[in-house]
Amino acid sequence: MKLRRTRLAATALGLAGLSLFASSGTAQAAHGMPYVGYGYENIPAAVKCAQHISNVFGGYSGPIIEDGRYGPETEWxxxxxxxxxxxxxxxxxxxxxxxGPATGSAMLRVLWDAGIRDAEYGKCWAALPS
Structure with a gap:
């Protein structure tokens, strides 16, 4: 009985710690996602996120099509x-x-700093390498 209470208490503390960490204002992203670029897998959701973030925050002189396909315009x-x-x-x-991880983290950071946490671009947190 005492062992069970100890396990329950440890589980409760662990969950409390996770919820505190999750709400602490730090961005949580999936690690180990494939890179985006020539010679890589180029998962369409990740490419689309990179295209959108580049359009909005990258200083690109004109919008590129956010179609999830990596090409010369996306690279530029x-x-x-x-x-x-x-x-x-x-x-x-x-x-x-x-x-890769450095650029993916920078992209996620600008989303976080801009307060973009909606469902559509919230998918970027799970798609971009970081």
Missing amino acids: AIQKFQKRMVDTGRAPLVADGIV
């Missing part, structure tokens, strides 16, 4: 985004047109 728009942003260590991003 991502490069423009990368030239304007820094990584979590405040170092400039490499402007290679590839969304």
